[in-house]
Amino acid sequence: MPPSGDTIPSTQFIDIGVNLTDPVFRGLYRGKQVHEDDFANVIIRADAAGVKGMMITGGSLHESREAVDLANSSGAGIYATVGVHPTRTSQLESYPSGAAVYLGLLEELIEQNSKPKGKGKIVAWGECGLDYDRLQFSDVDTQKKHFATQLKLAQKHGLPLFLHSRSAHQDFVSICRGAGYDKDGGHANGGKSGVVHSFTGTEAEMKELVEMGFYIGLNGCSLKTEENLAVAKAVPLERLMLETADAPWCTITTPHSSYHHLKALPTDLRQLYFPDSCKKEKFVTGKTVKGRNEPCATGGVAWIVAQVKGVSIDEVATHAWKNTVGLFGLSELDE
Template identity: 80%
Template sequence: MPTLRYIDIGVNLTDPIFHGLYGGKQAHEDDFINVTSRADAAGVKGMMITGGSLYEAREAVDLANRLGEGVYATAGVHPTRTSQLDAYHSGPAAYLALLDELIEQNSKPKGKGRIVAYGECGLDYDRLHFASAETQRKHFFTQLKMAQTHSLPLFLHSRSAHRDFTSICRGAGYEKDGGRRNGGMGGVVHSFTGTEAEMKELVEMGFYIGLNGCSLKTEENLAVARAVPLDRLMLETDAPWCSITSTHASHSHLKTLPSDLNQLYFPDSCKKEKFVMGKTVKGRNEPCAIGGVAWIIAQAKGVAIEEVAEHAWRNTIKLFDLQELDKSLE
């Protein structure tokens, strides 16, 4: 089988869980270096560390700089964190000004180039206890316009809010061409769990679709994954979240995964209470599992995993302007 290569467009590597910290308590030894080593062994040649707030984006940039080639960051305010903007002591404008400065210093062409997308931003009506729908809508539009000033593609989040999500995107100029006439650079709706009709509308607007374990839970999800055009597909894990579990409809497809790939994508694991250095931790998703996502999508579509992996690779290189990563692997 030819060498498979992946770019994980959504990984929460700043989460303390990758250092053995769960709820502020040290449950096991720090095994972060093993997480990145397993990712590399599984063919993960690029990762985008999600920055869902000003503070998290700073951490994502710092970590991307430390890890070096092939590791990038996003910067934005997740819909469930938009209440931070209103609660900020100097007001929302001051908060966004600091985020703007971080992006200016760390994106292309003026900065270091570590920030390659604006986000995570969007709408989440499943978790309104964190931020009201009104608060989310207000700050989502503001962030879309801010992304345009930096000519950055978007890293988007949409949960149970499709109508408002598309309406706000259109209001900011994101239609058909991905908003390019308004200074936008398109984007990806990550961790997609919507309907096939919703997916098709987003594709028509010029967006890519990011799929992970949470995107493949049900038979309906699998039908949507089957319908995502290969030229609009991206792969992610959303680690340490969105793992593929035995209760998911997608799990049966993993039974056909060749043993050599299975060992790379799903290495031996242990419970955190019985931690063994070198093993993965049950319930903690890792970037190495991205190949499992690719395999399931390939099985659902009836195509080779190589076809899924290469389309996702090329789509990601194109949208986020990662040509230097592609050339480094020639």
């Protein structure tokens, strides 16, 4: 176990998966204004905790547009992904003008906001993939069909992938291999590699994805069980990325096997990564909202990964930073 004194308060992170467009960051819950808009404080807390880069997740046409608009208005270090989440692929089937038009509108968004022609805020295609845990939203055939289509579009535009795989590993791997994402990372077809975010699969599944050239994104949901922690330990540092993932969700809670590793977290870092909170109904300006995950917690994920690997948090953060900047072309973060 690494000594607590081995930490560096100035350690920097990139949160590769955060839903900053979610209304709860504006104090809205199910359409009701419960407390004041505290989005600005969320960003301030993230910066204080060393989170110098964030990727806002787009999971549908509407969300992708919101993510890009927010990235464009939020300044340096904040980027967006565009794509269709597997549970939203049913939207492609029901879109009045057809799936081709829906995807075409996403492509227009890319042309306007990605490098080299656009503003450079779109850095990945996704979130796309397969999710067999929530088939009530989109059936298997629909998910598989539109996952394959999105892989081709990512290659067409030369974008890396932001991927989702839940209880669907074999089909996920088969479709990726069919699209040329194998040991060459998809380069044979003009594409780039990608990250399988919020990874909760087995060690064998993780190793297969790494062999195919993919990166593994770890977050609170990736660290719930002892089996999850064993997988996190086995993820090569050269293929690791960090995320709150799905903030405002995927918080680290007391029943999680990862939680006890936070006991060794120095007080100064605990205050940065997990600031004082309050219930949303009793909101206090400057405090986080209990149960609402924030980008500032990325350091907490890094700490837990460091603990299970037996290395320093700085080593984990340095590798994750390098991997993220390299895959998504975030070179301005190193300037």
